[in-house]
Amino acid sequence: MTQKIIDIHPHIISPDTGRYPYAPIGGVRSDWSAERPFAIEQYLAEMTAAGVSQAAMVQSATTYGYDNSYAADSACRFPDRIVGVYTVDISAPDAVATIERWRARGMAGLRLFGAGSTVQTDGRWMIAPESYPIWEHMAEINMTVAIQTTSIGIPVVEEILERFPDVNIILDHLGRPDLTDGAPYAKAATLWKLARFDNLYLKITPRTFDLSEKPPASPDTFFPRLVAEYGADRLAWGSNFPANTGTLKDLVEQGHRCFAALRDADRNAIWAGTAETLYPQLISAAQQEAACE
Numbered sequence: 001m002t003q004k005i006i007d008i009h010p011h012i013i014s015p016d017t018g019r020y021p022y023a024p025i026g027g028v029r030s031d032w033s034a035e036r037p038f039a040i041e042q043y044l045a046e047m048t049a050a051g052v053s054q055a056a057m058v059q060s061a062t063t064y065g066y067d068n069s070y071a072a073d074s075a076c077r078f079p080d081r082i083v084g085v086y087t088v089d090i091s092a093p094d095a096v097a098t099i100e101r102w103r104a105r106g107m108a109g110l111r112l113f114g115a116g117s118t119v120q121t122d123g124r125w126m127i128a129p130e131s132y133p134i135w136e137h138m139a140e141i142n143m144t145v146a147i148q149t150t151s152i153g154i155p156v157v158e159e160i161l162e163r164f165p166d167v168n169i170i171l172d173h174l175g176r177p178d179l180t181d182g183a184p185y186a187k188a189a190t191l192w193k194l195a196r197f198d199n200l201y202l203k204i205t206p207r208t209f210d211l212s213e214k215p216p217a218s219p220d221t222f223f224p225r226l227v228a229e230y231g232a233d234r235l236a237w238g239s240n241f242p243a244n245t246g247t248l249k250d251l252v253e254q255g256h257r258c259f260a261a262l263r264d265a266d267r268n269a270i271w272a273g274t275a276e277t278l279y280p281q282l283i284s285a286a287q288q289e290a291a292c293e
Helices: 031-035 040-050 069-077 095-103 129-141 151-163 186-196 206-212 219-230 248-258 264-278 285-291
Strands: 054-058 082-087 107-113 144-148 169-171 200-204 235-237
Touching (some): 054 107, 069 082, 095 107, 095 129, 151 186, 200 219, 206 219, 219 235, 219 248
Parallel strands (some): 054 082, 082 107, 144 169
16 A cells, blocks of 8 residues: 655745745745755655655745745645645734734644754743733644754743643654664653653654664664654654755655654554644645635
8 A cells, every 4th residue: 555645844945036035034044945945846746756645835934934925825826735834923913813814825834943054042932921822822723833943942842832731732853852872862861751741743854864874873773762752643754855955755765764663553643644633734625725715
């Protein structure tokens, strides 16, 4: 049987800078977006070649900041294949209204960018009192919030999980754990500690694969441990394409290699089942078509 695959972490960049001008968060554009820009049509071709059926398209905040127009236009053009995970300034007084406007244009999830290649903050702004209405709104509309951060922001993520247990949080790149000591991965203690939060999900990307394939770490010891701690129904795959080098097919093949020690049911959840839980709009193309009318 063909493996169903949903990609919950691709990015797209338009060649039309007049219609979609650059406005990166922090004022610095990511290197990958300049070196490997893929338009939506190119990404769709990559999907077909890689056997990826659908995607939750993640706003490139290091290219467009809070202007989700290109991802939204793409979600509305291809509603049977694409939903959007957009970036919104949650400190703005009209943030709830802004989210509702983007929801009408294919928004299935919110993404907050705390720390990455171009920005390094602990993300304390995510849990400032003025953000509370946003978190309450996310719980009310059952919208998943993806958080991009590194170890510097994990304490804030923990506070969010504790304060807002009714909001599903997915942590990009597993929060970039340290796997350099190999099994049983004592240096990844923070990752194992966070498993106690039922509302925390983890996004497995090629960055995770690369870490797991550097000895003494190995995919055959790391991913079974990850499933044992979290359950496969709280794990989902995202390509990080084209920020990661290689074709989308290459990245899928890396995933198959790294998941080889897992049970079929666990692989099915990671490749697609958890994505449908986090972004239920993927299940019904008709709902997405109606949203963009």
